[in-house]
Amino acid sequence: MSNKESTSRTLFVALAVSLVASVFVAGSAVALKPVQIENRLLDKQRSILAIAGIGGDKLSSREVKDLFNSRIKARVVDLNTGEYNDSLDPVTFDPLKAAKDPKTSAALKGSEDLALIKRREQFTTVYMVEQNGQLESLILPIRGYGLWSTLHGFLAVKPDLNTVVGLGFYQHAETPGLGGEVDNPKWKAQWPGKTLFDDSGKPIIKIVKGGVDPASPDAGHQIDGLAGATLTSNGVDRLMQFWLGEQGFGPYLAKLRQQGA
Structure with missing residues (x-):
């Protein structure tokens, strides 16, 4: 066999193996996609239950689903008007995907974009x-940008729409031991009971560099900054101001207050 034939056969075999491997990988990805989607949904439900204080890490997948379905009601809100939109299914609707589509989101410019998210979806x-x-x-x-990443989380508030029940982030890539301390139970434990708004409805919750003075009259709406993670702390502070303000849930919360929620 000539060297030319040997080389051709080797290339053919390599190409065939690569093709088979590609088909296998692609097939596996397609087959596993429903499982991945289901796991992401489960993680989100587990986070929501934990932040609401009615779930824990030890719950099985089935227990998480059953508890979520029995205790949690999801609805889609129009952030522009503060009204519910029942034409969109809250189970299948993806606000983050909508935020990337110019047809279902708005670009944020300058001082509008406190959370540094660039676009805000109309519905969530x-x-x-x-x-x-x-x-x-x-x-x-x-959600909002910290030092290295966008932090995605949930804020739970009492029916008075002003008192924090809990706060937590389920996805981010902040530095472990620094900005990653947003996951520290001790830091998260500061949030319950804090006040979000003043009497006029303006957001007053604040991340304080150096720590909160318990004797201060402002202590009821202040949270200790993360040690050594000023930019992440600032990011959390900005995203809170954004989502509690007019560009975020401001119109929706105002509607609920009018309705006596």
């Missing part, structure tokens, strides 16, 4: 924790 999904038909807490999706 909120979650109501209910017990015997009574609202126990309202859970709002929030």
Whole structure:
């Protein structure tokens, strides 16, 4: 066999192996996609339950689903008007995907973009924790840029729409031990009971560099900054101001207050 034939055969075999491997990988990706989607949904439901204070890490997948379905009611909100939009299915609607589409989102410029997210979707999904038909807490999706990444999380508030139940981030890429301390239970434990708005409805919750003075009259709406992570702390502060303001859930919360929620 000539060297030319040998080389051709080697290339053919390599190409055939590569083709088979590509088909296998592509097939596996397609087959696993539903599982990945299901796992992401489960992680989000687990985060919502934990932030609402009605779930834990030890719950099985089935327990998470059952508890979520029995206690949580999801609805889609028009952030521009503050009204619910029942034409969109809160289970299948993807606010983050909508934020990337110019048809379903708006570009944010300059001082509008406190959270540094560039675009804000028109519609998003909120979650109501209910017990015997009574609202126990309202859970709002929030996100904003820290030092290295966009932090995605949820803020849970009491029915008075002013008192924090809990806050947590389910996805980010901040530095472990520094900005990653947003996951520290001790830091998150500061949030419950804090006040979000002043009497005029203006957001007053604030991340404080150096720590909160317990004797200060402002302590009720202040949170300790993350040690050594000023930019991440600033990012959390900005995203809170954004989502509680007019560009975020401001119109929606105003509607709820008018309705006596």
